[in-house]
Amino acid sequence: MTAFEQLMAYERDTQALGQIAGRLGWDQETMMPRGATGQRGAEMAAIESVLHARRSAPQVAEWLEQAEAPDEVGAAHLREIRRSYDRTIKVPADLAKKLAQVTSEAQGKWAEARANEDVAAFLPVLEEVVALKREEGQALAAGGDLYDALVADYEHGTTSSEIAKIFDAMRPGLVDLRARVLDKPAPQGLSGRFDEKTQMQLARTLARTFGYDMAHGRVDKAVHPFSSGSGLDVRITTRTSETDPFNCFYSTIHEVGHGAYEQNISRDYLLTPLGRGVSMGVHESQSRIYENQIGRSRAFTGWLFEQMRDSFGDIGVSDADAFYAAVNKVHNGYIRTEADELQYNLHIMLRFDLERALMQGDLEVADLEAAWNDRFEADFGYAVDKPSNGCLQDVHWSVGLFGYFPTYSLGNVYAGCLHEALRRDVPKLDTDLAQGDTSAATGWLGEKLQQHGGLRSPRDTIAHAAEMEPDHAPLMDYLEQKFGALYDL
Amino acid sequence: MTAFEQLMAYERDTQALGQIAGRLGWDQETMMPRGATGQRGAEMAAIESVLHARRSAPQVAEWLEQAEAPDEVGAAHLREIRRSYDRTIKVPADLAKKLAQVTSEAQGKWAEARANEDVAAFLPVLEEVVALKREEGQALAAGGDLYDALVADYEHGTTSSEIAKIFDAMRPGLVDLRARVLDKPAPQGLSGRFDEKTQMQLARTLARTFGYDMAHGRVDKAVHPFSSGSGLDVRITTRTSETDPFNCFYSTIHEVGHGAYEQNISRDYLLTPLGRGVSMGVHESQSRIYENQIGRSRAFTGWLFEQMRDSFGDIGVSDADAFYAAVNKVHNGYIRTEADELQYNLHIMLRFDLERALMQGDLEVADLEAAWNDRFEADFGYAVDKPSNGCLQDVHWSVGLFGYFPTYSLGNVYAGCLHEALRRDVPKLDTDLAQGDTSAATGWLGEKLQQHGGLRSPRDTIAHAAEMEPDHAPLMDYLEQKFGALYDL
Numbered sequence: 001m002t003a004f005e006q007l008m009a010y011e012r013d014t015q016a017l018g019q020i021a022g023r024l025g026w027d028q029e030t031m032m033p034r035g036a037t038g039q040r041g042a043e044m045a046a047i048e049s050v051l052h053a054r055r056s057a058p059q060v061a062e063w064l065e066q067a068e069a070p071d072e073v074g075a076a077h078l079r080e081i082r083r084s085y086d087r088t089i090k091v092p093a094d095l096a097k098k099l100a101q102v103t104s105e106a107q108g109k110w111a112e113a114r115a116n117e118d119v120a121a122f123l124p125v126l127e128e129v130v131a132l133k134r135e136e137g138q139a140l141a142a143g144g145d146l147y148d149a150l151v152a153d154y155e156h157g158t159t160s161s162e163i164a165k166i167f168d169a170m171r172p173g174l175v176d177l178r179a180r181v182l183d184k185p186a187p188q189g190l191s192g193r194f195d196e197k198t199q200m201q202l203a204r205t206l207a208r209t210f211g212y213d214m215a216h217g218r219v220d221k222a223v224h225p226f227s228s229g230s231g232l233d234v235r236i237t238t239r240t241s242e243t244d245p246f247n248c249f250y251s252t253i254h255e256v257g258h259g260a261y262e263q264n265i266s267r268d269y270l271l272t273p274l275g276r277g278v279s280m281g282v283h284e285s286q287s288r289i290y291e292n293q294i295g296r297s298r299a300f301t302g303w304l305f306e307q308m309r310d311s312f313g314d315i316g317v318s319d320a321d322a323f324y325a326a327v328n329k330v331h332n333g334y335i336r337t338e339a340d341e342l343q344y345n346l347h348i349m350l351r352f353d354l355e356r357a358l359m360q361g362d363l364e365v366a367d368l369e370a371a372w373n374d375r376f377e378a379d380f381g382y383a384v385d386k387p388s389n390g391c392l393q394d395v396h397w398s399v400g401l402f403g404y405f406p407t408y409s410l411g412n413v414y415a416g417c418l419h420e421a422l423r424r425d426v427p428k429l430d431t432d433l434a435q436g437d438t439s440a441a442t443g444w445l446g447e448k449l450q451q452h453g454g455l456r457s458p459r460d461t462i463a464h465a466a467e468m469e470p471d472h473a474p475l476m477d478y479l480e481q482k483f484g485a486l487y488d489l
Numbered sequence: 490m491t492a493f494e495q496l497m498a499y500e501r502d503t504q505a506l507g508q509i510a511g512r513l514g515w516d517q518e519t520m521m522p523r524g525a526t527g528q529r530g531a532e533m534a535a536i537e538s539v540l541h542a543r544r545s546a547p548q549v550a551e552w553l554e555q556a557e558a559p560d561e562v563g564a565a566h567l568r569e570i571r572r573s574y575d576r577t578i579k580v581p582a583d584l585a586k587k588l589a590q591v592t593s594e595a596q597g598k599w600a601e602a603r604a605n606e607d608v609a610a611f612l613p614v615l616e617e618v619v620a621l622k623r624e625e626g627q628a629l630a631a632g633g634d635l636y637d638a639l640v641a642d643y644e645h646g647t648t649s650s651e652i653a654k655i656f657d658a659m660r661p662g663l664v665d666l667r668a669r670v671l672d673k674p675a676p677q678g679l680s681g682r683f684d685e686k687t688q689m690q691l692a693r694t695l696a697r698t699f700g701y702d703m704a705h706g707r708v709d710k711a712v713h714p715f716s717s718g719s720g721l722d723v724r725i726t727t728r729t730s731e732t733d734p735f736n737c738f739y740s741t742i743h744e745v746g747h748g749a750y751e752q753n754i755s756r757d758y759l760l761t762p763l764g765r766g767v768s769m770g771v772h773e774s775q776s777r778i779y780e781n782q783i784g785r786s787r788a789f790t791g792w793l794f795e796q797m798r799d800s801f802g803d804i805g806v807s808d809a810d811a812f813y814a815a816v817n818k819v820h821n822g823y824i825r826t827e828a829d830e831l832q833y834n835l836h837i838m839l840r841f842d843l844e845r846a847l848m849q850g851d852l853e854v855a856d857l858e859a860a861w862n863d864r865f866e867a868d869f870g871y872a873v874d875k876p877s878n879g880c881l882q883d884v885h886w887s888v889g890l891f892g893y894f895p896t897y898s899l900g901n902v903y904a905g906c907l908h909e910a911l912r913r914d915v916p917k918l919d920t921d922l923a924q925g926d927t928s929a930a931t932g933w934l935g936e937k938l939q940q941h942g943g944l945r946s947p948r949d950t951i952a953h954a955a956e957m958e959p960d961h962a963p964l965m966d967y968l969e970q971k972f973g974a975l976y977d978l
Contacts, residue, residue, distance in 0.1 A: 012531065012535075013531075013534075013535040013538065016528075016531045016532045016534070016535035016536075017532075017535050017536060017539065019528070020509065020513065020532050020535070020536060023516065024509065024512070027512065027516070031707065033703070033705050033706055033707050033721075033722055033724075034704055035702070035721055036705060036721045036722035037721075038721060039505075039508070039721040039722055039759070039760070040722065042501065042502075042505045042760060043505045043506075043508055043509050045502075045505070046501075046502040046503075046506050047505075047506060047509055050539055214522070216522050216524040216525060217522055218520065218522055231528050232525045232527060232528035233522055233524075233525035233528055233529065270528070271531060
């Protein structure tokens, strides 16, 4: 075997172990007995330690030095293995192990603190997480910006200054659009109670409608919906609320966007460094375009309206236009994951600024709740009423995901670009969507973007598919047009 | 850190990784999407390869040489680590990896072949498994009997000749008792249809009644019920049949016996070599005494009769005596896991003799079905009607579990000894059981046996708890008395 072949065989096992670690995360959120938290921490620490050792093994450096890529794909493999190796050797094994253990425990404490509305119970372990992440960021940044180094874990090839520039350019427009919309009369919402089993049935129908492959996946419930796994085993989760079926359906479509991306990557890349979504931002572009530009379009909601009437009978709105308005209702609210398409990015900008300040040492964990509440009131015009509606609402920080939040809005920006190109290439799109047929849209995304996995950089992945450099203008135009029409602006 | 402490820290991670591998097995049987089989094979192979490397690392041998046990428990740790190390270095890493991969695939093929009644579709992969297991046995036996070497993986400190001696001693008595019982009129069975959701509810009640801790476990469905995991995360499975609720309830109680054993091991042994049930035979002694000597006793079935009437209304038998007879009805049947307490061991002896012959080269895989069917007809007096009732009924061989079957009957023998001692030490047992209170029985087992985990050898574990050397006489006496009384012999 050549050095390249040896490296690829080794990498295959590493990827397989990474899949196992991911599945443990799925299990923890869906199936694990509550009392198993402590043992799971030890288990996660053990497998993270194995992964760390494999990724940073001197043998990998030797193979990288000797390996010759047989082709362009091979070169991409080597590029990604090198990036992972360079990243990994900067973080001491003990730190990686400690992080796995503390964040595993922190998730349990976060869930408890959230249930009890008790920020103080969460802060000590969050303090530990923040300190460890700063330590990790410092090790990674090697003198540079430690938060940028963390962002690179989720979206390589960008910096927090670049992100801040995009966010700053979008924000005045969003604030203005939001103000104009909320000045108008609110459309009618749904009313009634919606059986949760029926919701799960329709959620599974929606998943299949968007091309999610149940032979290589499954749908379960979780407090915070997520998707997990790559290749032949890609699982998604959703949640139900008796009074808010849209939460279930659009969480499902969102996670299907993530899951279908993973399922549609070329099987040639199975258990290789290219066999996963290339970045969190690109991932989010898929979940968002499935959820919003397709799932919340006038055409698709016309079909969904009929489905919901078939499943639930009278749902409190009388026709498809009113249903479309209800789906896209702009409303006050505290929860990011329940936010409408228009205000969502403001929730992200809040988190981006706060976590950037936490990481850069400009904000103490002890002051986090106050900072959150002040910023929220400034942006949204009303005060946070309880921690579960404020700084305890998201699981991310307990898991150590600092640098992850901005990728949600980057994903929206990317989705805007892809949507513009999709409309150009598939003129009959609305005709299809009105019949509940998403195949032209998902097929276009599969061919232009999803199948390529990690072959290109995040930015080039979008540029290749959309045939334009990523830019926030298409998203802003789309939002302005959509909500302008909906609210008679 | 001393060599002993370093070794124990290392061992803790190895145990944690072993727990992860076990949980993947659970996932595969309960949750995994059907299309994920191939990828899961690669995942299992990767983690088995990691485990193999850790267990056979030269560093372990060095630590073992230098380590000094601080006390009796420390000495037991070292003894078990040494046994694992000696066992592991005998098997080449490639063979271990190949076995993991082939058996993972074989499980999928077995399930399909079983569903299609297609033995031929299963034989090629079984052939591969048998060849690999023989190779493994040869490596382990180092010139000795290769089947004995495989048995030692499940029940160390015994040989297949010793087992054959016990089985030979029991068999005439079982055949004779069976013939006398089946000469008598059959008692009435249950009748009606039993809602499967209600069965699962009562199954969970039964699990709790037998002391299974839901905060550290969960109950799911699987084709072939099993238990999985140690310490703080011990999961069990069961199955339901609309016409046969006993299948669900006694599978549940059986698996609770396994699960409670794992849950009740001293927390001091968590993620150490002593933190698991000491052997399959001792494990089976727990599942069997829960299921049979306790769960199928006249006293406990009196309580269960009331529970079932509360849950299902009329169940087709009129009083607790008739219910007791129905629970313990001796009936013709093909399926081991549905066999009654009396005939069960005959099913095991069949498998023991066939797999021993397969391993020793006296039987070809191609002749397995014929050999199974001949032996079955000779022992039970009627012919196997289809492969799913014959040689395709059990998952074990597809998983590579050769040497495992005999431990089921060893477990029955052990359970007989423990039951005799339990009755002696807890005279009020039947009074408690009649109220659905198993705490005196499970408490006795917890204190005498379960808490000690792997501290003593399998044989000594039983001898310590029962205060007698393991012997088949108590089991045979118990069966003779129980079925003699039930069938008026």
